[in-house]
Amino acid sequence: MNHNPIFLALDVPHLDAAEDLARKVCDHIGGLKLGLEFFCAHGHHGVHEIAKIGLPIFLDLKLHDIPNTVAAAMQAIHVLEPTIVTVHASGGRAMMEDAKAAAGEHTKVVGVTVLTSFDDSDLKPIGISDSPHDQALRLAELAHASGLDGIVCSGHEVAAVHKQWKDGFFVVPGLRLPKGKSGDQKRIVSPREARDAGASVLVIGRPIRNAKDPVAAARAIEATL
Ligand code: C5P
Numbered sequence: 001m002n003h004n005p006i007f008l009a010l011d012v013p014h015l016d017a018a019e020d021l022a023r024k025v026c027d028h029i030g031g032l033k034l035g036l037e038f039f040c041a042h043g044h045h046g047v048h049e050i051a052k053i054g055l056p057i058f059l060d061l062k063l064h065d066i067p068n069t070v071a072a073a074m075q076a077i078h079v080l081e082p083t084i085v086t087v088h089a090s091g092g093r094a095m096m097e098d099a100k101a102a103a104g105e106h107t108k109v110v111g112v113t114v115l116t117s118f119d120d121s122d123l124k125p126i127g128i129s130d131s132p133h134d135q136a137l138r139l140a141e142l143a144h145a146s147g148l149d150g151i152v153c154s155g156h157e158v159a160a161v162h163k164q165w166k167d168g169f170f171v172v173p174g175l176r177l178p179k180g181k182s183g184d185q186k187r188i189v190s191p192r193e194a195r196d197a198g199a200s201v202l203v204i205g206r207p208i209r210n211a212k213d214p215v216a217a218a219r220a221i222e223a224t225l
Contacts, residue, residue, distance in 0.1 A: 022055070
């Protein structure tokens with residue numbers, strides 16, 4: 001994988017705009033993350049178009065269903081040769097094992113632990129009395145035991161998970177430069193802090209995408225690493 005850990009979240013509804021943005025900043029990032037918004041709108045065709053830019057593709061589909069369905073979905077995206085695919089770790093051990101078994105040899109399957117848009121007050125209503133930190137660590141352990149390559153967690157948990165899982169692959173979203181707008185993200189750190197704590201991939205969307213000058217924003221973030 002490219003040494004630049006920044007994966008730009010291309011959360012834009014129009015394919016042309018996504019391609020345009022990705023081509024502009026491609027020298028200052030290490031990969032492109034295509035999420036639900038993009039995949040629901042443009043499907044395989046859209047992924048093929050973005051893959052032409054030549055950067056690794058992270059398909060952030062956050063799959064979560066019965067094991068058989070998730071394995072079938074993994075097989076269906078095999079042909080796209082994604083570098084990284086996400087499943088929800090709360091889908092359980094059998095689902096994660098089957099997801100990994102169905103994935104391509106060169107695809108890293110990572111488990112989403114606790115969304116970075118969650119804090120304590122969001123976990124209680126869904127029946128989880130633990131803190132986001134404890135719940136993320138619990139799901140990280142389960143993802144590890146299920147044979148996944150790594151997890152998605154916030155920069156607040158990555159150091160603790162890294163201690164337990166030395167060769168894990170850790171994807172960290174919820175990143176903002178000091179004074180950056182947090183939006184819906186609640187458990188945020190800076191890209192540099194996440195890197196120093198052991199993140200393998202830094203997912204960055206709005207701080208680059210919504211900047212007046214996305215190239216300058218990507219360069220500024222790259223320079224902090
Ligand atoms: O715009 P921003 O930098 O907040 O984008 C973060 C990206 O990371 C979004 O595409 C979001 O779907 C994704 N993500 C997240 N929290 C997770 C997993 C993925 O914010 N736990």
